[in-house]
Amino acid sequence: MPEKNDATVDVHNSLLKAMAELVELRDDVTGGHIERTQRYLSILFLEMQERGIYSEETSKWEGDIATLLRSSQLHDIGKIAVRDCVLLKPGKLTEEEFEQIKTHALEGEKFLEKIQKDANGQICLEYARIFAGYHHEKWDGSGYPRGLKGENIPLLGRLMAIVDVYDALVVERPYKKAFPHEEAVKIIKEGSGTHFDPILVDLFLDISEVFEAILALHAEGK
Helix, strand or coil: CHHHHHHHHHHHHHHHHHHHHHHHHHCHHHCCHHHHHHHHHHHHHHHHHHHCCCHHHHHHHCCCHHHHHHHHCCCCHHHHHCCHHHHCCCCCCCHHHHHHHHHHHHHHHHHHHHHHHHCCCCHHHHHHHHHHHHCCCCCECCCCCCCCEHHHCCHHHHHHHHHHHHHHHHCCECCECCCCHHHHHHHHHHCECCCECHHHHHHHHHHHHHHHHHHHHHHCCC
């Protein structure tokens, strides 16, 4: 029986990775984004647990961190529904094109909900659904797709919001140069209480040098 369970886990992991790689193949300007955000999340999760931050929620994750991290790979899965001419556009998006990009949050959530039903509600897909559907919500309610405010935004979405923005800032894109780490940290700090959960921003600021180290390792191909 253990061998069968191990084989099932291996299949799940392989499928998660394959779906994540499909996104990166389509959105090749973000190559490495999925792996980096996974590593940033790992650091935040461990620090939250050590410091007892949002302990009521994080206690439910004990022993499940590896599943959470694997699930985070699918936070941008909805981009498979965005047209190439918009997703791969090298210049600034028009307002209409940006609205199309914004659909990826709900599209990803719907896609994962469908798989979740067919797979008898696998917990990894539930985590993935939350990451996908809520990582563009903002603390002050100005985000999308639902315009949720504060702690009405699931904690996984609030965490992904920080690591997703950090990585978008420090990595070069066709439409922008990479920001220095220090500038990215400053922008996230300024977004405390508006874009981001202020408690999580304080945590990020305390350990931001670890993010910088992870970024450097990836730049070296490690």
